[in-house]
Amino acid sequence: MPYQRRWTHENDAIVRLRRPPTPIPNVGRLWEKSNPPLRVAPLELEVAQPLPEVCAAHGIQATGSATVRTLFYDTDAHPRFHNPRTIQESWKALKGDAWFAPVSTIVAGKWPICPRCARKVRTYRHVAYGILAIMAANFVAFIVTSYAHIEWLKPWLGSVFCPGSILGLIVIVQLFAKSGDPVKLRPIYDERFAFVQAHPKFRQALQEDCRR
Numbered sequence: 001m002p003y004q005r006r007w008t009h010e011n012d013a014i015v016r017l018r019r020p021p022t023p024i025p026n027v028g029r030l031w032e033k034s035n036p037p038l039r040v041a042p043l044e045l046e047v048a049q050p051l052p053e054v055c056a057a058h059g060i061q062a063t064g065s066a067t068v069r070t071l072f073y074d075t076d077a078h079p080r081f082h083n084p085r086t087i088q089e090s091w092k093a094l095k096g097d098a099w100f101a102p103v104s105t106i107v108a109g110k111w112p113i114c115p116r117c118a119r120k121v122r123t124y125r126h127v128a129y130g131i132l133a134i135m136a137a138n139f140v141a142f143i144v145t146s147y148a149h150i151e152w153l154k155p156w157l158g159s160v161f162c163p164g165s166i167l168g169l170i171v172i173v174q175l176f177a178k179s180g181d182p183v184k185l186r187p188i189y190d191e192r193f194a195f196v197q198a199h200p201k202f203r204q205a206l207q208e209d210c211r212r
């Protein structure tokens with residue numbers, strides 16, 4: 001069994017991975033040319049073992065599953081890092097460097113989810129759609145105001161729309177990204193294994209499945 005690494009936790013579950021027999025579909029846009037080029041070979045992986053019907057995050061009986069493609073990034077901290085940026089890279093981005101690190105690894109898997117996970121997904125998506133609706137309403141109000149020549153209102157709506165829409169879009173992208181994440185994976189140290197932040201009951205169920 002692999003030993004603990006820098007960004008793993010002693011309570012993590014370890015799930016076997018493998019290279020999929022056929023390429024993962026619809027991920028072409030993720031393999032954009034990066035400048036500078038990736039420091040490691042791009043890698044597509046999939047979960048290579050059956051997972052127990054227990055939610056990894058909450059440790060309760062799963063009531064469904066979610067197909068997830070987890071992305072890993074070539075960052076200064078690690079070439080297959082689980083976050084697009086480290087704090088140091090966020091600081092460099094503020095000074096004009098690349099905003100996001102390029103994708104280096106994709107892990108596809110069908111993860112068990114419980115009612116709490118499903119509720120979280122719904123809530124995040126409702127909030128994202130809510131923000132989108134507010135942005136759309138603001139845009140319509142801005143157009144109507146311009147058309148009706150309500151001059152005093154235009155700067156107010158314009159100033160809300162301009163920084164507001166950029167921030168809103170960032171929040172919406174983050175909410176959609178988080179809503180599809182029933183598990184938290186650590187950086188990929190070895191293409192044969194994923195370290196997964198897991199509830200003790202998920203670990204126990206996984207170990208029992210492996211002993212069978």
Ligand SMILES: [Zn+2]
Pocket residue numbers: 055056057058059113114115116117118
């Ligand atoms: Zn759950």
